[in-house]
Amino acid sequence: MRFLKGRGAYVVGGVVVALLWCATAALGQTEPPAATESEEAAEAEAPYPQFPMPEDPGLRPPQDVEIVDFPDDEGNCLLLNWEPSPDDSAPARPREFFDLKRGEFRFMSAAHKQQRREEWDAAAAEANKRERSGYVIRRKPTSQAEFLWEPNGETGPVFSPVIILPGFRQYQDNDFQFLVPIGEDSVLRGESPPTPEELLEMREEQSLLDPRLTRWDYEIRYFEDGRMSEPVVMANTGPRGNYYNRKWTNVLLMGLVSSILIISFIFSARSGRELYVRPVAGLQAVDDAVGRATEMGRPILFSAGFAGVDNISTIAAMVILGRIARIAAQHGTKIIVPCLDPVVMTALREVVREAYVSVGRPEDYEEDRIFYLTGAQFAYAAGMAGIMVREKTAANFYMGYYYAESLILAETGFMAGSIQIVGTDSYTQLPFFIVACDYTLMGEEFFGASAYLSREPKLLGSLKGQDYSKLLIAVFMTAAILVATVAGLAGADGIAEWTQQLFQYASS
Amino acid sequence: MRKQVPFLIATVMGIAMVAQFFIPTHGLVQMQSVVLLYGRIIGAFALVLGVASLIRINWIRAKRKGEGWTYAAVTIIGFVAMFLAGSLGGFFIAPEEPAETAAVASESAPAEAAVEPAATPPQKSYDFGAGLDMTKNRVFAWMFDYIYTPMDATIFALLAFYVASAAYRAMRARDLTAGLLLGAAIIVMLGRAPLTSYYWDQLISQHVKFIPSLGDVTEWLMEYPNTAAKRGVYFGVGLAALGQSIRILVGLERPYMAGTGD
Numbered sequence: 001m002r003f004l005k006g007r008g009a010y011v012v013g014g015v016v017v018a019l020l021w022c023a024t025a026a027l028g029q030t031e032p033p034a035a036t037e038s039e040e041a042a043e044a045e046a047p048y049p050q051f052p053m054p055e056d057p058g059l060r061p062p063q064d065v066e067i068v069d070f071p072d073d074e075g076n077c078l079l080l081n082w083e084p085s086p087d088d089s090a091p092a093r094p095r096e097f098f099d100l101k102r103g104e105f106r107f108m109s110a111a112h113k114q115q116r117r118e119e120w121d122a123a124a125a126e127a128n129k130r131e132r133s134g135y136v137i138r139r140k141p142t143s144q145a146e147f148l149w150e151p152n153g154e155t156g157p158v159f160s161p162v163i164i165l166p167g168f169r170q171y172q173d174n175d176f177q178f179l180v181p182i183g184e185d186s187v188l189r190g191e192s193p194p195t196p197e198e199l200l201e202m203r204e205e206q207s208l209l210d211p212r213l214t215r216w217d218y219e220i221r222y223f224e225d226g227r228m229s230e231p232v233v234m235a236n237t238g239p240r241g242n243y244y245n246r247k248w249t250n251v252l253l254m255g256l257v258s259s260i261l262i263i264s265f266i267f268s269a270r271s272g273r274e275l276y277v278r279p280v281a282g283l284q285a286v287d288d289a290v291g292r293a294t295e296m297g298r299p300i301l302f303s304a305g306f307a308g309v310d311n312i313s314t315i316a317a318m319v320i321l322g323r324i325a326r327i328a329a330q331h332g333t334k335i336i337v338p339c340l341d342p343v344v345m346t347a348l349r350e351v352v353r354e355a356y357v358s359v360g361r362p363e364d365y366e367e368d369r370i371f372y373l374t375g376a377q378f379a380y381a382a383g384m385a386g387i388m389v390r391e392k393t394a395a396n397f398y399m400g401y402y403y404a405e406s407l408i409l410a411e412t413g414f415m416a417g418s419i420q421i422v423g424t425d426s427y428t429q430l431p432f433f434i435v436a437c438d439y440t441l442m443g444e445e446f447f448g449a450s451a452y453l454s455r456e457p458k459l460l461g462s463l464k465g466q467d468y469s470k471l472l473i474a475v476f477m478t479a480a481i482l483v484a485t486v487a488g489l490a491g492a493d494g495i496a497e498w499t500q501q502l503f504q505y506a507s508s
Numbered sequence: 509m510r511k512q513v514p515f516l517i518a519t520v521m522g523i524a525m526v527a528q529f530f531i532p533t534h535g536l537v538q539m540q541s542v543v544l545l546y547g548r549i550i551g552a553f554a555l556v557l558g559v560a561s562l563i564r565i566n567w568i569r570a571k572r573k574g575e576g577w578t579y580a581a582v583t584i585i586g587f588v589a590m591f592l593a594g595s596l597g598g599f600f601i602a603p604e605e606p607a608e609t610a611a612v613a614s615e616s617a618p619a620e621a622a623v624e625p626a627a628t629p630p631q632k633s634y635d636f637g638a639g640l641d642m643t644k645n646r647v648f649a650w651m652f653d654y655i656y657t658p659m660d661a662t663i664f665a666l667l668a669f670y671v672a673s674a675a676y677r678a679m680r681a682r683d684l685t686a687g688l689l690l691g692a693a694i695i696v697m698l699g700r701a702p703l704t705s706y707y708w709d710q711l712i713s714q715h716v717k718f719i720p721s722l723g724d725v726t727e728w729l730m731e732y733p734n735t736a737a738k739r740g741v742y743f744g745v746g747l748a749a750l751g752q753s754i755r756i757l758v759g760l761e762r763p764y765m766a767g768t769g770d
Contacts, residue, residue, distance in 0.1 A: 074532045245532045252530055258747060262754050310547060312749045315756065318763045342558025343551050351763070371565050372558030376656075378663035390576050404667060411670040425745045427738055432671075435678040443741050447748035450761060458760055466751040470743060 049132055049223060051161060052149050056227035060086045062135060062220055065232045070172065075241030077174040078216075080137065085222035085229065088133065090167035133224035135164040137171055142215040142236050173218075214238060250502060257472065262465030269461025277460055282421050282439030283452045286397075289419050290327045293394035299334035300324070301393040303384060303409070305400015305424070306377065309343045312447075313425050317399035318344075318351050319450040320423065324397060325355035329364060338373035338387060340380050345372045381405035385412040392416065398433070399423040399446065410436030423449055477503075515759050522757045563587065590651060597645035692729055699726025 062082040070077035084092050138147045138161045149161065164171055215238050219231040269275060293300045302324060304317040321337070328335045337352065339345035349370045356365035373383045385408060388396065396413045398406070398420070406429040413420045413436075420437040423446035424430065434440045441449060444466065451459030480499050487495035525543070528536040566580035643649070681687040698704040699722040708722040755761045 072532060074534050074537050241533050243531060243533060245530050248530055255750065258750055259754055262751050263758070266758070266760070308547075308551075312752055315763050316752055319761055322763075339558070341551075342554035342556075342561075345558055345561065346554055347763070368561075368565050368568075371561045373562070375555075376660065378660045382659075382663050386576075386579065404664070407667055407670045407674060408663065411674055425749070427741045427745070430741070432674065435674045443745035444748035447745075447752045450752075451755075456760075459755065462751045462755050462760070466747045469747050469750075473743060473747075 049134070049136075049163065049226075051136060051223075051228075053223055053226055053228040055230060057230060059222060059224060059227055059229040061222055061229040061232050062088075065220055065234060067218060067234045067237045069240050069242075070174070072242050072245040072247050073239075075239045077172060078237070078239050080171040080173065080218060080220065080234075082135075082169055082220060082232075084167065084169060085135075087224060087229075088166045088222060090133075090165070092167055092169055132226070133166045133222070135166070135168065136221050136223055136228065137162040137164065137173075138219045139173065140217050142217050147217070147219050147231075254473070258465075258469035261469050261472070262462050265461040265465035265468070266458050267461070269457040269464075272457070275457065275460045275464055277448075277452060277463055280441065280445050280448075280452060282423070282441045282445065283449055285419075285421060285439050286324060286453065287327060289395035289397075289421055290324065290331060290333060292419055293328075294331040294333045296394045298392050298394035299336050300328055300395045300397065301384070301388060301391070301413075301418070302335060302337045302397045303400065304337070304339065304344055304348060305398070306340055306380075306403055306405075307401040308341050309347055311401060313399075313401045314344060316447050316450065317423070318347060320397075320399050320453070321348060322351045322355050323450065323453045325352045326359055329356045329359045329361050332361075332364065335369060336387060336391060336393065337370040338380070338384060339370065340373065340375060340377075342372050342375075345370060377403060377405055378408075381408040384409055388412050388416045388418060393418050396420045397422075398437070399449075401426045402429045402433075404429075407432040407436060413437075511765070514764055515762065518762075518764055519757050519759070522753070559587075590648070593648040593651055594645070597648050692733075695722070696726050696729055699723050 062085050065080070065082040068079045068081060069075075070079050084090075138149075140147050162171065162173075215236045217233060217235045218237065219233045221231045222229045290300060302321055304314055304321065305311075307314050309315070325335055327333075335352065337348055339348060349367060352370055353362075353365050353367075356362055374380050387393070389412070393413075393416065396409075396418045398409060399422070402409075402424055403426070406424075406426075410420060410422070410433055421439045421441070422433040422437045423441035424433060425443050425446060427443070430440065430442055448463050448466070451463050480502060484496045484499040487493070487499065521543070524536070525540065528540050563584065566583045569580040570577050570584060675693070679690045679693060681690050698708070705722045705726075713719045713721045752761070756763070
């Protein structure tokens with residue numbers, strides 16, 4: 001039993017844990033429930049509806065059909081609204097996308113939505129299964145003579161009929177945005193480019209695909225048990241773009257208020273008033289880190305993150321690099337900047353060059369110190385780790401947006417004995433950086449680093465403006481939470497829902 | 509002019525890109541698409557500069573046989589090999605045979621109206637486009653699948669060990685807050701692992717009513733305290749990014765002017 005002492009115990013323990021793990025996974029596997037006989041029979045009885053079906057004048061069509069342009073969009077979506085056919089036995093569903101009467105988007109809580117959807121789906125599926133009923137919608141360009149059930153290759157593009165479950169009262173037709181001009185589609189498929197004659201023909205067809213150049217006709221029918229009603233036709237309609245997106249009004253208001261606060265503090269800072277900014281340990285350590293590298297005679301390593309030059313965090317990293325490079329140039333410390341993105345590389349080269357020029361040492365600038373390493377994520381991490389170990393960097397700066405490779409960089413730097421200062425807005429990597437690095441600038445500290453390091457009054461004023469904006473948001477949210485809580489407890493669901501909508505915006 | 513023109517361009521384009529969120533007209537949406545396309549084109553040209561920098565630095569290092577010159581040599585060899593495999597791989601791909609066009613004769617069509625088979629285009633000896641098609645360029649695909657991908661996965665796999673070593677260093681109950689962090693970390697780690705979660709439920713929570721399931725506690729920790737802290741960081745990041753953007757738009761910070769002495 002001597003092997004159970006020391007390392008042997010760990011090995012045996014690990015094997016036992018692994019076996020138990022596998023056993024647990026095996027025990028956790030369950031067979032999916034088999035379909036009951038009645039469900040299988042129901043599926044066999046009710047095939048998918050086939051169109052066209054014979055028209056039945058006795059079957060009543062949907063009522064009060066209207067077509068509305070989808071609000072607050074680019075002009076590539078239409079809403080069809082209707083009242084259910086009197087022959088539709090399924091419970092009527094509310095219009096979830098946009099409530100025309102209230103003129104707003106309906107936001108229900110996720111749990112409420114899920115519950116209601118399950119109830120309606122069950123009722124609609126039951127009605128559908130029993131009667132095979134629903135609505136069928138067709139669309140055609142106004143210039144086309146007839147609605148078609150299938151494409152015939154002669155009269156231009158035909159759109160497949162859309163089948164809607166019973167009980168539904170709204171259909172959002174956004175098929176416009178997915179239409180690709182045929183010429184581009186063929187090139188994307190790798191085929192030969194079209195001849196001039198084919199291009200001319202495609203251009204005519206393309207006009208049919210462009211919602212801004214085409215008028216459309218819609219037809220909606222109710223069908224049941226292999227029969228369909230007479231159609232309700234809405235002719236000569238089309239989507240149109242809107243000049244203002246109302247869904248983002250709350251974002252616009254808050255953005256304007258914050259911007260006004262920031263700008264006003266920038267202007268007030270010019271008056272010379274002393275502005276207090278709380279000490280940030282990571283920013284105070286920048287000078288110390290560069291000094292440490294100078295004393296040890298070892299280089300500084302700087303990484304600008306994994307985002308492109310269009311990302312605000314990369315721009316913030318560029319500004320910070322300018323400050324660090326200036327200090328390094330003054331002290332004569334070597335700085336190494338491996339880059340993931342070649343565009344970022346060219347920008348960082350200019351930043352470092354200017355830093356050396358500004359302190360009067362242009363001859364010390366070495367362009368090869370800022371170089372393109374690789375564009376692959378983990379290859380970059382491996383390359384950075386190799387540089388840290390080989391060059392024995394004394395100070396590592398990670399400024400920008402990072403992904404999964406963050407811990408590889410941080411741990412390797414820790415093992416190499418470097419002092420590490422991180423500034424990032426990637427909240428998923430913050431825990432890893434906090435654990436492995438000496439100083440971490442989280443989010444707003446990272447973006448405020450340029451103001452903090454330069455101590456310019458106007459830049460510090462913008463920090464004050466940000467802080468007051470945050471205070472305003474906190475007060476506003478606290479008030480809204482209190483109102484929503486009291487309204488919910490008092491049974492005033494309308495007020496609670498309205499309060500919730502203040503903080504929501506539709507992503508589409 | 510050297511200072512005003514870049515500032516105007518940056519400010520006008522910045523405001524236009526923000527306005528596109530609030531003014532959903534087709535023109536502005538298309539403008540955003542075009543700007544992003546231009547960015548990709550510029551990136552493609554910048555890639556030439558990046559690759560030139562990469563080759564130059566590693567060539568000098570390999571030539572001088574300084575410290576770590578073997579890594580520089582491997583870098584150059586790997587780059588050249590992948591480049592040649594991708595660009596010249598078309599020579600080794602058999603061109604596709606043109607589909608034979610059969611004469612179609614229907615019952616109603618008269619005999620003299622038989623369709624002549626279409627003329628077959630000449631076979632291509634080299635296919636540029638197929639060089640980078642991984643389904644056709646087997647050399648390139650082999651190098652990517654059996655050299656690059658395993659190395660990428662290896663570095664990714666190192667993360668597990670780095671997490672363990674970082675957690676071992678960080679999880680020390682020095683004070684109350686560190687102790688709370690340690691406790692929460694232990695609960696979440698045990699709750700996420702299927703083994704411990706399963707045995708906790710089977711042996712403890714199913715028999716003792718007031719002890720909740722480990723999975724439920726883990727979900728509560730992730731959904732409420734963790735989300736609250738995360739959203740606090742979101743607010744800070746969002747406002748700070750707004751502040752940074754305003755500083756750039758009004759010209760207080762001009763990172764785009766680097767190299768011009770401003």
